Amino acid sequence: MSTGINWAKYSSPQALYPLAGRLIPWFSVVAVALMGVGLYMGFFVAPTDFQQGESYRIIFVHVPAAWMSMFLYVVMAIWAGIGLGLNARPSFMMAQAIAPTGAMFTFLALLTGAMWGKPTWGAWWVWDARLTSELILLFQYAGVMLLRTSIDDVRRADRSSAVFALVGVVNVPIIYFSVQWWNTLHQGASVSMSTGSKMAATMLIAMLLMTLAFWMYSIAIILSRVRCIMAERESLPAWEEKPVTIQKIAEAR
Amino acid sequence: MKPRHKRFVFIGLGLLALGVATVLVLNAFQKNLVFFFTPTMVANGEAPQGQSFRIGGMVEDGSLVRDGDGLTVHFVVTDTAKSVPVTYKGILPDLFKEGKGAVAQGKLGADGTFVASEVLAKHDENYMPPEAAEALAKAKASGAQESKSLVVPANKKDSL
Numbered sequence: 001m002s003t004g005i006n007w008a009k010y011s012s013p014q015a016l017y018p019l020a021g022r023l024i025p026w027f028s029v030v031a032v033a034l035m036g037v038g039l040y041m042g043f044f045v046a047p048t049d050f051q052q053g054e055s056y057r058i059i060f061v062h063v064p065a066a067w068m069s070m071f072l073y074v075v076m077a078i079w080a081g082i083g084l085g086l087n088a089r090p091s092f093m094m095a096q097a098i099a100p101t102g103a104m105f106t107f108l109a110l111l112t113g114a115m116w117g118k119p120t121w122g123a124w125w126v127w128d129a130r131l132t133s134e135l136i137l138l139f140q141y142a143g144v145m146l147l148r149t150s151i152d153d154v155r156r157a158d159r160s161s162a163v164f165a166l167v168g169v170v171n172v173p174i175i176y177f178s179v180q181w182w183n184t185l186h187q188g189a190s191v192s193m194s195t196g197s198k199m200a201a202t203m204l205i206a207m208l209l210m211t212l213a214f215w216m217y218s219i220a221i222i223l224s225r226v227r228c229i230m231a232e233r234e235s236l237p238a239w240e241e242k243p244v245t246i247q248k249i250a251e252a253r
Numbered sequence: 254m255k256p257r258h259k260r261f262v263f264i265g266l267g268l269l270a271l272g273v274a275t276v277l278v279l280n281a282f283q284k285n286l287v288f289f290f291t292p293t294m295v296a297n298g299e300a301p302q303g304q305s306f307r308i309g310g311m312v313e314d315g316s317l318v319r320d321g322d323g324l325t326v327h328f329v330v331t332d333t334a335k336s337v338p339v340t341y342k343g344i345l346p347d348l349f350k351e352g353k354g355a356v357a358q359g360k361l362g363a364d365g366t367f368v369a370s371e372v373l374a375k376h377d378e379n380y381m382p383p384e385a386a387e388a389l390a391k392a393k394a395s396g397a398q399e400s401k402s403l404v405v406p407a408n409k410k411d412s413l
Contacts, residue, residue, distance in 0.1 A: 050386030051348060051376055059380070085261040121373045122346030128288035166268065170275045181279075183287040183309060185356055187378040199380040 011090055013230045020223040027223070031216035038209035046203045055119040058112050059203075063190075064211040066109035068218060069137060070172050072102035076144070077169040080162035090226075092158035093233070095165060096148060097226040101218050103141035110134060121185055129178035130186035133171055140168040154233065289356045292335035300361070308337055308367055309356040309375065317351050330355060330367070337361075341369040348374035 042060035049056040076098040083091035113131065114124045125131065144161050151157035179188045190198045197204050254262075279286065289309030290300040300306050308330055316329035316338075325342045328351075339357050349355055354375030359368045381389070 047382030049380050050383040051350075051353070052380075056380055081261075081264050084264060085257055087257070120346070120348050120376055122349075123371075123373055126288065126373065129286050166264065167271060169268070170271055174275070174279070181286075182283075183289050183291070185288050185309075185373060185375055187376055190378040190380060198378050200382055200385060203380050 011088060013090055013093070013234055016090060017227055017230050020227050024220050024223050027216045027220035031213050031220055034209055034213035034216060038206055038213050041202065041206035041209060046206050047200060052120055055116065058116045059190075060206055060210050062109060062112040062116055063207055064214045065105045065112060066134065067211060068214045069102055069106035069109050069134070070175055072098050072105060072218060073137060073140070073165075073172055074169060076102060077165045080165040083158060084162050084166070089158070089233075090230075092162060093226050093229045094222070095162060096158075096229055097222045098218075099141055099145050099148075099165075100225070101221055103138060103145070105214070105218075106134065106138040106141060110138065123185075126185050128184040128186055129182045130175065130184050133175040133178055136171055137168075137175060140164075140171060144168070291332045292330060292337045293332055295337055295361065296335045303360075305358060305360050305370075307356050307358045308339070308369075309354070310336075312349070312351050312353060312355050314351050328355075330357065337367050338365070339367045339369050339372075341372050343370075343372070345372055346374040348376055350374075 038060065042057055046057070046060075048054055076095050079091045079095040079098065082088060083095060110131075113134075117126070118124050144165050147164050148157045148161040151160060178184060179186055189195075191204065191207075199207070284299070289307035292308065292310055294300055295308060300308070310330040310332045313329040313331045313336060316327075318327045320326070324344075325340065326345065327338065327340050329336045329338050331337075339359075341357060341359075349372065354377065356373045356375055357367060357369035358371040358373075361367050
């Protein structure tokens, strides 16, 4: 996730660990602030919708969560690919750190989608191409995580879950374009690069703020998770933290 | 080439092969992946015969008729080229309206009437305040453009 950072320098856990520690509070604060503003705009500023009334407001969680679920999968696959290509442990650690957050957003997208589908379509769930492919994405995240935990040898676990993640990446364009390629009950994209936005401006701004908030949240949580993974794998050498902190982690283990 | 370059090339080729395979598979299953059939597809005999399937399109303006029992409804689903009359007994979703998208599951009767066991509303991807929608409706009345991507296949996207 830490794009824009010189990875060559931070490709060693020893350098990444303290850097991540310094970045986490900033991303967390920005995430909370953006989420506050985004939800306020979504629920109190954005107008009601002409056909769905108030029920459309779940879009402010649903769409950003669905976007994150696909985006995080691609990022995870890229780290997995870099890890396989370079034999780089920190890349595998990043891929491992991303999976639970991606799965969480996939679940959130499915859950909010069901809550939205009932009042608008009249059904919690339908087996159309969009919903089914997103459900498969959840299984893919679960598969990546399960495969990792089912193999004891860390290197083998890294490599096999990386291959799994890479293979699964074909599903992401299928999810995204499913509403164009096939007849689906799910509506088409409201916001896209080619046709622009089909939403009122305040609705769009609130949705984009929530997207940004989810980004910041993901960065913060993934960085803190990658720190845990490093501490776990590297048997806690004293890279940065005060001895007391390391003592605590060691006791917690 | 260094070994790591080889590995990246291998990964790239692997993904490429996987992508091609996926495209081929999806093309082969094209017919099974549609959630509903349009009235045109039904007219062309593309919909499964004698078994349950879903039909989707726009509810034709002025076609909704409610029977005396208050539960049975009749309406016409159209994709502007063809249309199919539908009968349904049950509660319609809130967003079910004439001129809007709907998907019905059921069987096609011998008389060409589709007997539905479930009706779902399909809304489009446009979100705007009611005032804006009114303004758009006025503009449409004077012949302006509007979104066209509700339920109709790509080649027939002039319905909305």
